[in-house]
Amino acid sequence: xxxxxxxxxxxxxxxxxxxxxxxxxxxxxxxxxxxxxxxxxxxxxxxxxxxxxxxxxxxxxxxxxxxxxxxxxxxxxxxxxxxxxxxxxxxxxxxxxxxxxxxxxxxxxxxxxxxxxxxxxxxxxxxxxxxxxxxxxxxxxxxxxxxxxxxxxxxxxxxxxxxxxxxxxxxxxxxxxxxxxxxxxxxxxxxxxxxxxxxxxxxxxxxxxxxxxxxxxxxxxxxxxxxxxxxxxxxxxxxxxxxxxxxxxxxxxxxxxxxxxxxxxxxxxxxxxxxxxxxxxxxxxxxxxxxxxxxxxxxxxxxxxxxxxxxxxxxxxxxxxxxxxxxxxxxxxxxxxxxxxxxxxxxxxxxxxxxxxxxxxxxxxxxxxxxxxxxxxxxxxxxx
Amino acid sequence: xxxxxxxxxxxxxxxxxxxxxxxxxxxxxxxxxxxxxxxxxxxxxxxxxxxxxxxxxxxxxxxxxxxxxxxxxxxxxxxxxxxxxxxxxxxxxxxxxxxxxxxxxxxxxxxxxxxxxxxxxxxxxxxxxxxxxxxxxxxxxxxxxxxxxxxxxxxxxxxxxxxxxxxxxxxxxxxxxxxxxxxxxxxxxxxxxxxxxxxxxxxxxxxxxxxxxxxxxxxxxxxxxxxxxxxxxxxxxxxxxxxxxxxxxxxxxxxxxxxxxxxxxxxxxxxxxxxxxxxxxxxxxxxxxxxxxxxxxxxxxxxxxxxxxxxxxxxxxxxxxxxxxxxxxxxxxxxxxxxxxxxxxxxxxxxxxxxxxxxxxxxxxxxxxxxxxxxxxxxxxxxx
DNA sequence: CTGTTAGCGCGTTCAG
DNA sequence: CTGAACGCGCTAACAG
Numbered sequence: 001x002x003x004x005x006x007x008x009x010x011x012x013x014x015x016x017x018x019x020x021x022x023x024x025x026x027x028x029x030x031x032x033x034x035x036x037x038x039x040x041x042x043x044x045x046x047x048x049x050x051x052x053x054x055x056x057x058x059x060x061x062x063x064x065x066x067x068x069x070x071x072x073x074x075x076x077x078x079x080x081x082x083x084x085x086x087x088x089x090x091x092x093x094x095x096x097x098x099x100x101x102x103x104x105x106x107x108x109x110x111x112x113x114x115x116x117x118x119x120x121x122x123x124x125x126x127x128x129x130x131x132x133x134x135x136x137x138x139x140x141x142x143x144x145x146x147x148x149x150x151x152x153x154x155x156x157x158x159x160x161x162x163x164x165x166x167x168x169x170x171x172x173x174x175x176x177x178x179x180x181x182x183x184x185x186x187x188x189x190x191x192x193x194x195x196x197x198x199x200x201x202x203x204x205x206x207x208x209x210x211x212x213x214x215x216x217x218x219x220x221x222x223x224x225x226x227x228x229x230x231x232x233x234x235x236x237x238x239x240x241x242x243x244x245x246x247x248x249x250x251x252x253x254x255x256x257x258x259x260x261x262x263x264x265x266x267x268x269x270x271x272x273x274x275x276x277x278x279x280x281x282x283x284x285x286x287x288x289x290x291x292x293x294x295x296x297x298x299x300x301x302x303x304x305x306x307x308x309x310x311x312x313x314x315x316x317x318x319x320x321x322x323x324x325x326x327x328x329x330x331x332x333x334x335x336x337x338x339x340x341x342x343x344x345x346x347x348x349x350x351x352x353x354x355x356x357x358x359x360x361x362x363x364x365x366x367x368x369x370x371x372x373x374x375x376x377x378x379x380x381x382x383x384x
Numbered sequence: 385x386x387x388x389x390x391x392x393x394x395x396x397x398x399x400x401x402x403x404x405x406x407x408x409x410x411x412x413x414x415x416x417x418x419x420x421x422x423x424x425x426x427x428x429x430x431x432x433x434x435x436x437x438x439x440x441x442x443x444x445x446x447x448x449x450x451x452x453x454x455x456x457x458x459x460x461x462x463x464x465x466x467x468x469x470x471x472x473x474x475x476x477x478x479x480x481x482x483x484x485x486x487x488x489x490x491x492x493x494x495x496x497x498x499x500x501x502x503x504x505x506x507x508x509x510x511x512x513x514x515x516x517x518x519x520x521x522x523x524x525x526x527x528x529x530x531x532x533x534x535x536x537x538x539x540x541x542x543x544x545x546x547x548x549x550x551x552x553x554x555x556x557x558x559x560x561x562x563x564x565x566x567x568x569x570x571x572x573x574x575x576x577x578x579x580x581x582x583x584x585x586x587x588x589x590x591x592x593x594x595x596x597x598x599x600x601x602x603x604x605x606x607x608x609x610x611x612x613x614x615x616x617x618x619x620x621x622x623x624x625x626x627x628x629x630x631x632x633x634x635x636x637x638x639x640x641x642x643x644x645x646x647x648x649x650x651x652x653x654x655x656x657x658x659x660x661x662x663x664x665x666x667x668x669x670x671x672x673x674x675x676x677x678x679x680x681x682x683x684x685x686x687x688x689x690x691x692x693x694x695x696x697x698x699x700x701x702x703x704x705x706x707x708x709x710x711x712x713x714x715x716x717x718x719x720x721x722x723x724x725x726x727x728x729x730x731x732x733x734x735x736x737x738x739x740x741x742x743x744x745x746x747x748x749x750x751x752x753x754x755x756x757x758x759x760x761x762x763x764x765x766x767x768x
Numbered sequence: 769c770t771g772t773t774a775g776c777g778c779g780t781t782c783a784g
Numbered sequence: 785c786t787g788a789a790c791g792c793g794c795t796a797a798c799a800g
Contacts, residue, residue: 052777054435128512436793
């Protein structure tokens with residue numbers, strides 16, 4: 001019922017092999033022949049059979065992008081940038097014929113609606129985002145599924161879970177992937193213990209960002225700073241918090257919880273507005289002397305702002321509030337949110353290129369991406 | 385080098401067919417045999433070859449979810465809900481299989497035995513989101529790529545482009561998909577002209593939402609209402625605007641632009657904060673008598689709020705502002721944003737179930753999903 | 769319940 | 785530059 005390569009070959013009066021060569025554009029074919037083939041393709045509405053092609057070639061054009069929460073713009077921005085970088089590719093260019101073929105295809109687009117020529121797009125990668133919902137099982141499941149599909153590359157984004165077992169399982173899964181020829185890229189996630197699994201790791205300087213943010217507050221004169229941290233056991237959470245505490249210690253402050261989990265100024269919760277709201281109310285209750293609240297990220301900070309206000313306090317006159325990530329909405333908060341900017345777009349795009357092999361990996365396979373303090377109106381000196 | 389089904393069969397001293405049956409769990413296998421097979425699978429770190437399997441079975445476990453902008457939570461929320469619904473397949477049982485002696489009978493009785501443990505997961509669907517960036521070409525490209533992969537289902541989310549040629553091309557692509565056995569579901573997008581292509585269309589009541597929002601403002605006493613609309617040629621844009629104007633007309637107001645593009649109170653732009661900001665400044669300049677601004681969506685509304693403030697005006701005392709969608713951050717705007725709630729989560733989940741065939745399509749294949757007015761603090765009676 | 773036999777649709781040699 | 789074989793790894797009938 002469905003039309004196959006052989007049908008096209010018959011229609012064009014050539015062998016299946018020739019059709020294959022035209023479609024993949026990786027081997028010389030006479031212009032006239034190619035023309036005939038392309039016409040047959042259009043006339044028959046032929047679409048390559050991906051599975052068959054992948055089976056024969058032992059590779060696929062699938063690229064997986066794993067994110068912890070697809071509804072969070074933090075991941076959306078990175079994934080979108082990566083996807084754009086990946087989908088934009090042309091057919092392989094090794095022999096120089098790919099270009100000619102692409103041009104031919106465009107020309108032969110014919111009477112069909114715009115974009116019809118795209119139908120036989122060759123060398124196109126299918127970049128695809130997978131939502132793990134922060135669940136370890138789903139992360140592993142997706143990794144397996146992608147291995148099953150013989151994915152060309154896999155990009156893991158965002159903080160990793162710091163569970164030893166899970167970490168080992170992920171590393172093992174990635175090693176299998178890598179062994180099967182899949183390129184592994186980490187984006188916004190710390191490098192793997194094992195050096196030779198990932199092509200590259202682009203890590204955000206969460207620690208430095210956390211430190212600079214705390215230094216900013218200290219410089220303003222704050223001495224009692226609440227911290228609404230992210231989920232426990234996440235690298236992102238830990239690094240931001242460590243930077244924060246580093247700065248406190250350097251300033252000679254109690255350096256709360258230099259190990260002890262008993263820090264009364266730190267509360268953990270998910271990356272949600274609600275968590276920010278509730279934790280902040282709790283902090284305000286516990287510590288009437290609080291003059292500033294730092295949130296795990298901007299979304300949490302929004303909740304913190306709401307809590308401060310509901311407590312009848314003003315931002316920043318009574319309490320300063322700061323976030324992390326600098327998502328687009330942060331500048332629109334009232335007052336505009338002080339936060340730490342992460343170049344999500346650039347990082348995602350770079351990860352996409354690394355996954356495609358379009359860009360050389362950084363030295364040692366590891367790059368740290370800067371985190372820049374954005375001091376805005378939500379932070380100010382504490383009231384006397 | 386990579387281990388195949390045959391390797392597993394040899395190790396377990398059974399035929400390849402038996403291994404296949406164990407892995408797919410769709411055919412009775414003796415408990416003891418299965419146990420041997422599963423052990424071999426684990427020992428060899430075997431992972432099914434997806435392409436080969438798809439080729440032989442003429443189906444794949446890929447489900448595509450197309451979104452216009454993955455960085456926009458509007459899409460992220462829908463896609464996440466759909467993906468969860470799709471990936472949630474029967475929980476894998478890590479240890480259950482090892483001692484399945486007794487379970488064997490029960491399992492053989494059941495329809496399809498549950499998928500095997502994580503690594504040998506069978507029957508798992510790979511739900512995958514594709515970012516079209518609102519580009520028609522990319523939309524078609526993804527559709528082709530998904531057809532190539534013989535996707536099990538495709539979900540198209542969000543407003544459609546109202547270009548006749550593109551519409552025809554998309555419909556043609558979807559018809560090809562449907563003909564190849566792919567289930568097509570529309571979510572937050574109006575039905576196709578052609579009735580038998582999509583399994584189901586879940587359309588938001590954008591027109592009704594727009595109408596109710598305008599009625600709300602009219603009831604408060606507003607008579608000069610600016611409208612920062614979305615991109616031209618998008619169904620979403622048009623429907624929301626039509627509802628808005630319906631209400632104006634019903635109230636005996638000039639019913640601006642009942643067709644003419646010359647409405648001085650309406651400006652079009654992308655779904656960005658910036659667009660909201662600039663359009664609102666422009667509207668304020670043009671119409672000093674303006675007492676309210678309605679935005680295409682919440683993100684645009686945030687920009688509108690900023691513009692109003694930068695103009696030295698207060699919200700809502702001087703100018704009321706309203707959005708659309710009720711994204712999570714809207715309630716945190718200051719003042720809390722009046723908007724129209726769309727049940728994105730529910731709609732996405734339902735689309736996911738329809739794509740899986742887990743839920744019966746609505747009568748006629750079309751369902752309209754309500755849009756509820758959320759009157760909050762950003763709208764109030766105009767100043768006298 | 770299990771093994772045997774054929775392909776699925778395509779890429780890739782190798783000749784010509 | 786083109787065609788003829790072969791096999792990728794797996795599932796799907798059929799036997800038994």
